[in-house]
């Protein structure tokens with residue numbers, strides 16, 4: 001039965017046979033989404049396509065299906081496999097505090113030998129530090145595409161950038177591999193150099209990904225830019241209506257230069273799991289990476305199962 005929470009989220013319970021979904025990507029691996037829907041409600045969320053398959057008519061960010069599943073039967077099956085927690089939701093939305101689905105998954109996979117990748121915009125993951133430390137290979141990634149809290153709060157309902165960065169530091173200091181995922185890069189708004197300088201001592205990897213406006217949210221974002229950043233309207237028109245790639249090409253060159261200037265490895269290829277030299281994170285170029293994925297491009301975060 002559905003109920004509405006005090007913050008007006010429509011919540012219901014659903015049962016699923018298997019919480020682990022095999023990825024259809026060539027690199028293999030699994031994805032786990034403890035919830036359907038995501039109350040972070042980002043305006044640019046590529047995962048909002050999920051609504052089509054789940055029968056939800058409510059606006060993205062205002063509903064949440066809490067999954068129930070039978071305990072993972074043979075966790076050893078996932079030994080050496082890459083398991084992404086949160087490819088079309090965020091495992092650490094505020095409601096996780098109450099439902100603890102993500103924590104349940106961690107407990108069930110504890111001795112499996114799986115490589116974990118957690119993608120979040122929250123600091124609730126700190127709650128699970130001790131549990132995470134029991135995994136041999138685990139990476140926690142935070143999406144940070146601005147240091148400007150006003151722009152951030154225009155775009156999502158997740159915790160502040162300051163809280164994300166402070167969580168990243170705590171997790172990094174506890175010995176867990178961290179990623180600063182600078183995504184989506186908004187032309188003329190996201191300053192990746194500035195973000196890099198803030199995070200370089202507290203992450204192993206910096207991933208860069210352009211804003212892709214092919215989703216149903218394109219119009220909303222274009223209208224937002226027109227109203228709040230009118231001086232960028234022409235730039236957005238040329239990139240998103242005329243297909244001009246020169247802006248992101250030039251950002252790629254700047255990223256490569258940033259890597260050189262800071263003595264950081266730079267790559268657009270998958271690398272084996274490993275930690276970076278402190279203060280010198282590996283910079284990974286995922287610009288226009290969704291096109292490489294082709295028909296697999298069903299969610300913005302799929303590519304993140306490529307452990308750099």
Ligand code: SF4
Nearest residue numbers: 038040041042045089
């Ligand atoms: S982009 Fe991520 S955090 Fe934001 S609503 Fe989508 S799944 Fe949630």
